[in-house]
Amino acid sequence: MEKMKWFREAKYGMFVHWGLYAELGGIWNGRHYPHGTEWIMKYARIPVQEYRKLADVFNPVDFDPEEWVEKAVRYGVKYLCFTAKHHDGFAMYDSKVSDYNIMHTPFGRDVVKELSQACRRHGIIFCVYYSQMQDWEDPNGNGNDWDYVEAEKDFRIYFENKVKPQVKELLTRYGDIGMIWFDTPYDMPLELCRELKDWVYSFQPDCIINGRIGYGLGDYRQMGDNNIPVLGYEDDWETPMTLNNTWGYSRVDEYWKSPRDVIKMLVDVSGKGGNLLLNVGPTPLGKIPEGSHEVMETVGDWLKINGDSIYGTNRCVDFPYQIKWGGVTVRENNLYLHVMTPDADAEEIVLYSLETKVKRMYVLATGEQVPFRQYYEPARDEYWFRITIKGYCQDPLDSVLVAELEGEPGVHDIYMPSRK
Numbered sequence: 166m167e168k169m170k171w172f173r174e175a176k177y178g179m180f181v182h183w184g185l186y187a188e189l190g191g192i193w194n195g196r197h198y199p200h201g202t203e204w205i206m207k208y209a210r211i212p213v214q215e216y217r218k219l220a221d222v223f224n225p226v227d228f229d230p231e232e233w234v235e236k237a238v239r240y241g242v243k244y245l246c247f248t249a250k251h252h253d254g255f256a257m258y259d260s261k262v263s264d265y266n267i268m269h270t271p272f273g274r275d276v277v278k279e280l281s282q283a284c285r286r287h288g289i290i291f292c293v294y295y296s297q298m299q300d301w302e303d304p305n306g307n308g309n310d311w312d313y314v315e316a317e318k319d320f321r322i323y324f325e326n327k328v329k330p331q332v333k334e335l336l337t338r339y340g341d342i343g344m345i346w347f348d349t350p351y352d353m354p355l356e357l358c359r360e361l362k363d364w365v366y367s368f369q370p371d372c373i374i375n376g377r378i379g380y381g382l383g384d385y386r387q388m389g390d391n392n393i394p395v396l397g398y399e400d401d402w403e404t405p406m407t408l409n410n411t412w413g414y415s416r417v418d419e420y421w422k423s424p425r426d427v428i429k430m431l432v433d434v435s436g437k438g439g440n441l442l443l444n445v446g447p448t449p450l451g452k453i454p455e456g457s458h459e460v461m462e463t464v465g466d467w468l469k470i471n472g473d474s475i476y477g478t479n480r481c482v483d484f485p486y487q488i489k490w491g492g493v494t495v496r497e498n499n500l501y502l503h504v505m506t507p508d509a510d511a512e513e514i515v516l517y518s519l520e521t522k523v524k525r526m527y528v529l530a531t532g533e534q535v536p537f538r539q540y541y542e543p544a545r546d547e548y549w550f551r552i553t554i555k556g557y558c559q560d561p562l563d564s565v566l567v568a569e570l571e572g573e574p575g576v577h578d579i580y581m582p583s584r585k
């Protein structure tokens with residue numbers, strides 16, 4: 166499908182979870198709610214009347230869309246997905262459908278509008294997250310059983326009067342939307358999911374719909390949060406990932422994944438044919454937290470040099486053995502060997518079972534030629550590809566060596582003893 170092209174090539178996106186919950190940073194009445202700070206209203210069963218007071222103080226004076234998007238560019242992500250409305254029901258844009266939105270805060274600026282424009286200026290694909298089922302403010306939305314009685318709810322009223330008109334606003338007022346990211350469909354009826362899908366396409370047929378619209382109706386496969394599949398898939402997929410242990414901003418969680426962790430995941434995910442959507446949760450004042458900035462910037466610096474081994478890569482063939490020294494990605498006839506954990510004294514690494522002939526090898530960062538030997542062992546029916554790494558792997562995070570092959574990589578099966 167043509168509209169999937171940008172997604173397929175992007176490999177790396179930035180998720181942004183930002184809403185009234187940022188104000189609390191995971192703490193309510195002195196108690197810390199560590200995982201999913203954006204769920205605090207539900208976890209702490211905060212009454213709507215209480216929670217909405219956050220709107221009276223929400224004033225992220227440091228928010229600068231230009232700075233966010235310049236950072237996104239620097240981080241090397243190709244798309245940005247922003248929480249236009251999360252489960253708390255609060256719209257982070259100028260919605261005419263419900264007053265429960267950012268225009269009715271001291272801040273009073275349309276963040277979706279400003280971000281969409283900044284993304285367009287900088288060539289980042291702008292996407293929106295919209296919680297279609299859960300809405301803890303709306304009396305008919307799903308999830309709030311502490312203010313409202315579940316049995317008295319009529320989901321269709323909420324669906325017709327809030328979801329559809331808000332989705333329409335998002336798709337008609339902010340230019341091209343690369344993707345709309347729905348979430349937690351739970352037991353939403355199939356007909357409504359279909360209706361929502363058609364509704365999206367009626368405004369923007371090229372807008373990608375993520376897997377969490379439900380019932381496999383999305384344009385790609387959505388993996389569970391923070392879960393990278395064991396095997397790859399031929400069709401499109403994406404793993405949403407937190408950088409610490411929560412999506413929304415936390416005042417206490419500084420358990421950041423390291424740049425090495427992120428690069429490893431990027432290599433792993435790209436090699437399996439998917440995308441990584443890595444999250445940041447901005448502060449109540451509108452800043453990207455320093456902890457996430459440092460990690461993402463380092464990954465961005467690595468990508469600036471080694472991006473060819475990630476962007477636009479295809480699903481890689483499965484090599485029969487685990488690759489202990491790192492990982493492999495592929496783009497057409499180029500095989501990228503990611504040397505991430507070489508043993509300090511190692512002279513060489515081995516990639517087993519590659520049948521395709523290697524024409525040339527070089528360090529991606531410098532172009533320097535790398536010595537290698539490739540041969541076939543008849544008695545064991547084994548293909549050997551041995552690459553000298555001593556002196557060639559200078560990047561402590563991940564040194565990428567490129568093998569130019571004669572064709573797309575082919576893999577030889579493991580020797581099977583005859584039972585004759």
Ligand code: JFZ
Pocket residue numbers: 201203204348349388389390405412
């Ligand atoms: C959902 C949200 O509830 C959460 O706040 C955040 O926005 C995240 C990106 O998505 O949480 C989920 C949804 C699906 C799974 C896990 C958490 N899942 O399929 O494993």
